Amino acid sequence: MHLKIPIHTLEIHVANACNLTCESCSHFSNNGHKGVLSLEEFEKWCAPWTGKITPKHFRLLGGEPTINPQLTAMLLRAHELWPNSKICLTTNGFFLDRHPGIYEVLGKIGGELTLTKHDFTPEYDEKYNVFKQAVLAGKAKHNFSLNLEISYKRWSRRHKGEGAGVMPFNDGDPKKAFKKCACRRCHQLFRGKIWKCPPITYINLQKEKFPNISSEWDPYLTYEPLDPSATQMQTLKFFTTRTESICAMCPVSPQRFDKRSPLIPLGELNKANTPAA
Ligand code: SF4
Ligand code: SF4
Numbered sequence: 008m009h010l011k012i013p014i015h016t017l018e019i020h021v022a023n024a025c026n027l028t029c030e031s032c033s034h035f036s037n038n039g040h041k042g043v044l045s046l047e048e049f050e051k052w053c054a055p056w057t058g059k060i061t062p063k064h065f066r067l068l069g070g071e072p073t074i075n076p077q078l079t080a081m082l083l084r085a086h087e088l089w090p091n092s093k094i095c096l097t098t099n100g101f102f103l104d105r106h107p108g109i110y111e112v113l114g115k116i117g118g119e120l121t122l123t124k125h126d127f128t129p130e131y132d133e134k135y136n137v138f139k140q141a142v143l144a145g146k147a148k149h150n151f152s153l154n155l156e157i158s159y160k161r162w163s164r165r166h167k168g169e170g171a172g173v174m175p176f177n178d179g180d181p182k183k184a185f186k187k188c189a190c191r192r193c194h195q196l197f198r199g200k201i202w203k204c205p206p207i208t209y210i211n212l213q214k215e216k217f218p219n220i221s222s223e224w225d226p227y228l229t230y231e232p233l234d235p236s237a238t239q240m241q242t243l244k245f246f247t248t249r250t251e252s253i254c255a256m257c258p259v260s261p262q263r264f265d266k267r268s269p270l271i272p273l274g275e276l277n278k279a280n281t282p283a284a
Contacts, residue, residue, distance in 0.1 A: 009059070009239045014246050015192040017062035017201070021049065021081055022074040023212060026101050027269035029125050031164040033190055035209045036070045038170060039273050040216060043075040050084065052199045055235035057088050059242060064119075066095040066193075073102035079109050086116035093152075095119040100138040110142075114149025121154040125269045161189075163261035165206055171217040175224060181254035187261055188254070194246070200232035201245070207253050208232075227256050 022043045025036040032038075044052075065085055072078055078096075085094045096113070100122050103109065113120055122142055124135055139155070146153045167174040178184060185191055194201050195208040202208040207230050214220055214228055230253055233245045 011059060011061045012239070012243055012246060013061050013063065014194065015062070016064045016066060017056075017060070017194050017196055018066040018068055018205075019049070019052065019196045020044065020069050020209075021067050021072045021078060022070040023209075024074055025069060025071040025099075026074070027071070027099055027125055028267075028271055028273050029158075029162075029269045030169065030266040031162075031166060033165040034068075034070065034205045035173075035213045037269070037273070038173075038213060038216065040070065040209075040212045043077075044081075046077045046080055046084065049077075049081050050088075052196055053085070053088050055199065056196070056201070059235070059239070060246075062089060062092045064095050065089050065092040066097060068097040071099055071102065072096060073098050073100075073105060076105070079106050079112050082109070082112050082116060082118060086118070093117070093119055095121065097121040097123060099123050099125060100142065101134065103138055103141065110145030110149045110151065113145075113151035117151070119152035119154065120146075121156050123156045123158045125158050127159060128268060128270075131268070131270060159266070161263060162266055163189075163258070163263050165257065165261070171219055172221075173213060173217070173224075174221055175227065175256035176258040177223060177256055178259045179255050180259045181252060181257075182250045183259040184257035185250040185254045187259065188257060189261075191249070197232070200234055202230070202232040203251060203253065206257070224256075227253055 023036065023040040024042070028037040030037065067078070067081060067085065075081070082094055082096065094116050096118065120142065122139065142153065167176065190204045193204055195205055197208045207227060210224060210227060214224065233242065237245070
């Protein structure tokens with residue numbers, strides 16, 4: 008019998024779509040991707056790994072996870088599958104009211120909610136303040152952990168362009184890029200396999216939606232994620248490897264920028280098609 012390998016964070020997209028359009032989303036979720044995970048798929052993807060690894064944090068996100076009608080059931084199931092992990096939910100909050108029992112469940116499983124804020128305009132604040140109050144009331148009653156994350160404060164580009172015109176930075180210095188990487192501990196569970204980080208995972212959704220993306224992505228599209236059939240040594244090596252050659256696609260000095268309002272619908276953004284300063 009093997010000991011389970013402890014890892015920092017494992018994340019899973021329970022919805023690929025998002026209601027916001029944050030430019031340069033590291034999950035490519037601002038590009039109109041579709042699909043929600045069913046509870047059956049969720050179990051099928053997780054089950055082969057529960058005897059092999061113990062994530063300190065198992066995070067349900069997307070896209071926007073509250074688009075998934077089975078979210079509350081998934082949080083409960085996640086706790087059953089990984090009882091020693093902190094079960095976390097990251098959401099922009101707009102649809103939390105579609106899940107009436109969610110605060111109670113988060114309290115019951117000792118979970119953590121991260122509410123991300125993606126803009127600072129009065130229009131955004133007006134909406135945000137409504138669901139923030141609901142979250143604070145939920146926390147007061149059910150005592151789950153809460154992070155209020157002001158995402159736009161540290162926003163930087165992870166790739167250039169969007170849609171079919173998306174391009175990697177290809178700065179060619181994987182070591183430096185990894186050092187500056189905000190998602191270096193965010194392994195992804197996707198289609199039953201484990202991937203190093205969000206960009207290397209969800210570039211596949213981008214390629215499926217926009218088959219003509221630049222051939223500069225080709226070396227990254229052949230990346231091989233960790234399969235559940237991997238030996239314990241292979242699994243250990245995967246999780247302890249820091250820089251990989253794929254990190255060459257990322258920026259060596261990511262610059263913070265003010266993105267356009269994430270409330271602008273995708274269709275209107277496409278029409279404007281002008282890069283932000
Ligand atoms: S809220 Fe913004 S950053 Fe988060 S998944 Fe949606 S588009 Fe990406
Ligand atoms: S490829 Fe490397 S540097 Fe780029 S996001 Fe993934 S882990 Fe970070």
